[in-house]
Amino acid sequence: MDGSAALDGAARSGPAPLPLYCLGGGEAPPELGADLARLVRLPAEALRKLWQVLAPSLADTIAKETEELLDVFCAAYHVDDSELARAIKACRFVIREAAQRDVPSGALARDLDGLCPGEPLVKELLLAGYAPAKDQIRHEIVKASVSDHGKLLVGIKWRLDAIQASERGAQLRLPVALLTLHYREGTETGRVTLQVLPDMMGELKTVCEKVLG
Numbered sequence: 001m002d003g004s005a006a007l008d009g010a011a012r013s014g015p016a017p018l019p020l021y022c023l024g025g026g027e028a029p030p031e032l033g034a035d036l037a038r039l040v041r042l043p044a045e046a047l048r049k050l051w052q053v054l055a056p057s058l059a060d061t062i063a064k065e066t067e068e069l070l071d072v073f074c075a076a077y078h079v080d081d082s083e084l085a086r087a088i089k090a091c092r093f094v095i096r097e098a099a100q101r102d103v104p105s106g107a108l109a110r111d112l113d114g115l116c117p118g119e120p121l122v123k124e125l126l127l128a129g130y131a132p133a134k135d136q137i138r139h140e141i142v143k144a145s146v147s148d149h150g151k152l153l154v155g156i157k158w159r160l161d162a163i164q165a166s167e168r169g170a171q172l173r174l175p176v177a178l179l180t181l182h183y184r185e186g187t188e189t190g191r192v193t194l195q196v197l198p199d200m201m202g203e204l205k206t207v208c209e210k211v212l213g
Contacts, residue, residue: 021101060144070088099141
């Protein structure tokens, strides 16, 4: 192969693929860097409030309320909704992938430098909220990983009553706690209510102290 043919081959092949820490060394998807760079075209006031819409957009499932919040954000700061949608989608992808792999901020910074060379504002914006966002996403992942394999306790409601009498006896004056345990199993939710007497409440307290150490 002569020199001109080699140059032609290099030109056709384009730049070398960019491996990312957030993808475990995988290559950046096409247009990811360009979509992240859309952030710098947003108005300054919108950039200052970016995490108000980015944070709720990082959830595993985007709620209807979040979509409405994005619409309000676009109207308030005169932002093109399709432009913001592509930028938020790119941010969501990078941050969730990084959080899943527990990528430290420094490594994510290097990814963003590679994805958006010459646009340090993108790195500054995303790193500003990355640490708490990573914690939240990883907490979500842990809960989902547990609930994938059985019932996961997600809430407790309680009430304290007293049994005064029944057909079995009078003047009982026995305190009894009602605990309603809310759980999730896969995509389903449910609850169960238990009556708990004082001796069993003591056992529950002992167990909690041992578990929480």
